[in-house]
Amino acid sequence: MSKPFELHSRAISRRSFLIMAGGFGVAVAFGGLPGSALGATVAPTVEGDYRPNAWVTIAADGMISIICPASEMGQGIMTTLPLLVAEEMDADWDRVRIVQAPSDAETYGNPGFYGIQLTGGSESTRGYYDLLRLIGAQTRKVILASAAAMLNVPARELTTEPGRVMHVPSGRTLGYGEIAADGPLPEPLPQATETDLKPDDQWRYIGRRDIPRIDVPSKVDGSAIFGMDVQLPDMLYGAVLRAPVQGERPGTIDDAEARAVPGATHIVPLSYGVGVIGETVEATRRAKDLLKVTWSTSSRVRNYTSSRLLEQFRSVARDVSQTGIEAFSKGDADAAIANAAMVIEADYMSDLVCHATMEPMNATALVNGDTVEIWAPTQGPTGTQGFAAEVVGTTPDKVKVNVTLLGGGFGRKAEADFIVDAVSLAREVEGRPVKVIWSREDDIRHDKFRPLEAQHIRVGLDSDGNIAGWRHRIVADSIFARTNAELFARAGGHDDVVTEGAHFNYAVPAHRIDYIRQDNGLDIGFWFAVGVGYTRFAIECVIDEIAAAKGTDPLQLRLELLRDQPRGRNVVETVARIAEWDRERDGRALGLAYSDAFGSHCAQIAEVSLNRATGVIRVHKVWCAVDPGVAIQPRHIEGMMIVGITNGTGHALFEQINIVDGEVQEGNFDTYRVIRMSEAPEIEVAVVPASGSPVGGMGQVGLPPVGPAIANAVARLTGGVRLRHYPFLPERVKAALEA
Structure with missing residues (x-):
C-alpha cells in the first residue's frame, strides 16, 4: 500500500511559524537556530481549566498536564519531550502529569516530519526540541502575566521557581495552582522567542541523571496499557x-x-x-x-528468492556499466581512482531482517x-x-x-x-x-523487512597511502517508492533513507555515492537505523582495510580523517581511552567503528573472540562513546546505547530472513534467531555532550557502529580475514577463514 508520508526529512523551514490550538495561539520566532522521588506521572486525560496553550494545562491544585506528542516505544520520549516544556516553564516535575497527544497533526505535528504526527528516524527530539522549549518559555510568560495582574505589580519584577511565582520586593509568592484557580489569562497571549529561553547554566532538569523515566513504574507493576x-x-x-x-x-x-x-x-x-x-x-x-x-x-514476488537475488545485486554493484542515481558527489572520484597508486575494492552485503517487536x-x-x-x-x-x-x-x-x-x-x-x-x-x-x-508467525512472515542490499566500494590511494577518491555503489529496493511515491519521484528515483549514512564526514577529496534500485515486488520498510545500519558496516570495514594496506593503526587513520571534525575525534579518542585500545588481549582482539548519523557522533570498540573450529563469534564487551550534542537525559542516553548495541550485536551475528519463491521461511523465534541474554556483551557507555552543539537524535545511534566493530575485531584477531556479509553466521565465518 502507498503511504502518504515518509520517515526521513528535515526540509521544513524552522525560521518561523505559528502554533495554533483552538483559541490559543503562540507566535514562535527562531533567530538563527541551526531525585530520588523526582518524577512526573502518566495520566490518561488532561485536567484543569487554565490553558496557556494547547500543550499545557494547570489545575487549581497545582498539577500540570503536559502533552507528549510522540509515541513511547521504550526510548523514553514520554519523559524527554515534556521535560523540555517543564524546564522552560519552571514546572515542579513532581507536580507534572504527562498526557499522550490526541491525533491532531495541525497542533501536535513534528516540524521534522513536515508537521505530521510520526515517531521514528531519531527525529522526535530533534524535531520538537526548539518548539517545546519555546512552548515552555511562552507558558512561563503567560503565568507571569497572570501573576502580575493578581499581585498588581509589573511582570518584570517577578521571577519563578519550580511551580511558584516570586515577587522578591514584597516577599509575596503565588503557586501555579493559585494562579490557575484565580488568575486571568492575558489577552493577547504573550509571544515567546529565542531570547526567552534559559541559558544552559540555568537548567534545572536538562542534563540531570536523577530524573527517572515516567513510563517505567507502570511497566514494572503491570498497569501500563499497551x-x-x-x-x-x-x-x-x-x-x-x-x-x-x-x-x-x-x-x-x-x-x-x-x-x-x-x-x-x-x-x-x-x-x-x-x-x-x-x-x-x-x-x-x-x-x-x-x-x-x-x-x-x-504476484511478482513468487520469483523472489533472496539468496539468488543477493548475488544478482552484488553483480549489479560491481558492474559500473549499470548506472544508477547519483546520491552525492564531490570532486571527480572516478578520475581520482583511475589515477591512484593503489585501488581497494570490496563488496558488502546484508540479508533481509525483520522487526520482531516484543509486542506483535x-x-x-x-x-x-x-x-x-x-x-x-x-x-x-x-x-x-x-x-x-x-x-x-x-x-x-x-x-x-x-x-x-x-x-x-x-x-x-x-x-x-x-x-x-x-x-x-x-x-x-x-x-x-x-x-x-497478529500471531508471531503472522508478524514475522508478513513484516516489512529491511531491504536486501549489496554495496561495492572502490577507494583509490595516492603514493603516500592517502585516500584520493571514494566510490560507493548501493544496490537495493526502495522504501520510499512504496511509502511516499511522490517524494521518490521528486528525488528522481533516489531513496535517501536507503542510502542514508553513506555520506560521511571523513576528509576525502573526491567522493561519489550511487543508488541503483532493484524492484522485485517485495514490500520493504523502515528498520532500526535503516540504511545507516548497513552503509556504515561497509564504510567502517573499508576504513580498516585501508589502514591495513597502509600499515597504519585504524584508530590513527580515523583521527587523521576526522582532523576537521572535533566532535568525531573526541568520541573516537574517548572510546579508545576507556577501552584501552593499545592493551593486548589474550585470545581476543578489539575492533573500532565510528558513525556521525542522526546528528550525533558515536564510536564503539568491540572485544571479540572466535572459535575457529565452529566459526562462532563471541562478543565479550563493547565500549561506546556518544556525543548527542545536548544530553537531555544522560542516563537514558546510556540506556538507548545499550539497546542499540545489543540489537546491533544480534543483528550482526544472527538475524536473517530467507525467502524462497516468494515464501518466507522463518516463522517464529525457533527459526528467526535473535540474541539471547547469555550472548549479550557487557556494555560500557560514556556520554560526552558537546557544549553549544545542536541536539542530536538518539534512538538509533547505538546500532550502526557495533557490527563493523565486530567485523574489524575478527580481522585483527585472524590476521586480516574480512567478514563482508551480514549476518556473520558460523558457516560464513568458516568459509572466510578457509578462503
Whole structure:
C-alpha cells in the first residue's frame, strides 16, 4: 500500500511559524537556530481549566498536564519531550502529569516530519526540541502575566521557581495552582522567542541523571496499557489469514469448518486475505487455521528468492556499466581512482531482517457510520487516520486515534497494515469494537523487512597511502517508492533513507555515492537505523582495510580523517581511552567503528573472540562513546546505547530472513534467531555532550557502529580475514577463514 508520508526529512523551514490550538495561539520566532522521588506521572486525560496553550494545562491544585506528542516505544520520549516544556516553564516535575497527544497533526505535528504526527528516524527530539522549549518559555510568560495582574505589580519584577511565582520586593509568592484557580489569562497571549529561553547554566532538569523515566513504574507493576491490553465493552476479536506470498489474493474460500468453530461469528473476504471475527482470540485463531483458501498466482514476488537475488545485486554493484542515481558527489572520484597508486575494492552485503517487536502487531477499531475510533500502538497517528478513512470511505478528521504504549516499534509500527485489518473487520460489525492481534508467525512472515542490499566500494590511494577518491555503489529496493511515491519521484528515483549514512564526514577529496534500485515486488520498510545500519558496516570495514594496506593503526587513520571534525575525534579518542585500545588481549582482539548519523557522533570498540573450529563469534564487551550534542537525559542516553548495541550485536551475528519463491521461511523465534541474554556483551557507555552543539537524535545511534566493530575485531584477531556479509553466521565465518 502507498503511504502518504515518509520517515526521513528535515526540509521544513524552522525560521518561523505559528502554533495554533483552538483559541490559543503562540507566535514562535527562531533567530538563527541551526531525585530520588523526582518524577512526573502518566495520566490518561488532561485536567484543569487554565490553558496557556494547547500543550499545557494547570489545575487549581497545582498539577500540570503536559502533552507528549510522540509515541513511547521504550526510548523514553514520554519523559524527554515534556521535560523540555517543564524546564522552560519552571514546572515542579513532581507536580507534572504527562498526557499522550490526541491525533491532531495541525497542533501536535513534528516540524521534522513536515508537521505530521510520526515517531521514528531519531527525529522526535530533534524535531520538537526548539518548539517545546519555546512552548515552555511562552507558558512561563503567560503565568507571569497572570501573576502580575493578581499581585498588581509589573511582570518584570517577578521571577519563578519550580511551580511558584516570586515577587522578591514584597516577599509575596503565588503557586501555579493559585494562579490557575484565580488568575486571568492575558489577552493577547504573550509571544515567546529565542531570547526567552534559559541559558544552559540555568537548567534545572536538562542534563540531570536523577530524573527517572515516567513510563517505567507502570511497566514494572503491570498497569501500563499497551495495544494488546486494550479492553472495551462488547468487544470482539479478529484475525486475518494472509497469502503465503505477498500480493496474492484469495480465490475460492472454503469456510465451512471455520464457521463451525464455537465463538467464531463472521468470515470476511478481503482483497488481500480472509478475516475472521469472533468472541475470543482462541476462536478466531482456530477458525483461521481451518480456512481452506486457494490463492492467485500472479504476484511478482513468487520469483523472489533472496539468496539468488543477493548475488544478482552484488553483480549489479560491481558492474559500473549499470548506472544508477547519483546520491552525492564531490570532486571527480572516478578520475581520482583511475589515477591512484593503489585501488581497494570490496563488496558488502546484508540479508533481509525483520522487526520482531516484543509486542506483535495489533489494533482495536470501532466504526460508527462515517466515524472511526482506533486504539493502537502506532508510531504514525497521521498515517493511521488516513488509512482508516480510506477503508471506511470517510475523511481523516473523522478518525480518532488513541496511541497506547508500544511494545517495541523500530519502524514497523509506522506501517498501517495492522490498522487496516482492525478497521476492515470493525466495519463489518458496525457499533462493536474489534481487536485484531497478529500471531508471531503472522508478524514475522508478513513484516516489512529491511531491504536486501549489496554495496561495492572502490577507494583509490595516492603514493603516500592517502585516500584520493571514494566510490560507493548501493544496490537495493526502495522504501520510499512504496511509502511516499511522490517524494521518490521528486528525488528522481533516489531513496535517501536507503542510502542514508553513506555520506560521511571523513576528509576525502573526491567522493561519489550511487543508488541503483532493484524492484522485485517485495514490500520493504523502515528498520532500526535503516540504511545507516548497513552503509556504515561497509564504510567502517573499508576504513580498516585501508589502514591495513597502509600499515597504519585504524584508530590513527580515523583521527587523521576526522582532523576537521572535533566532535568525531573526541568520541573516537574517548572510546579508545576507556577501552584501552593499545592493551593486548589474550585470545581476543578489539575492533573500532565510528558513525556521525542522526546528528550525533558515536564510536564503539568491540572485544571479540572466535572459535575457529565452529566459526562462532563471541562478543565479550563493547565500549561506546556518544556525543548527542545536548544530553537531555544522560542516563537514558546510556540506556538507548545499550539497546542499540545489543540489537546491533544480534543483528550482526544472527538475524536473517530467507525467502524462497516468494515464501518466507522463518516463522517464529525457533527459526528467526535473535540474541539471547547469555550472548549479550557487557556494555560500557560514556556520554560526552558537546557544549553549544545542536541536539542530536538518539534512538538509533547505538546500532550502526557495533557490527563493523565486530567485523574489524575478527580481522585483527585472524590476521586480516574480512567478514563482508551480514549476518556473520558460523558457516560464513568458516568459509572466510578457509578462503
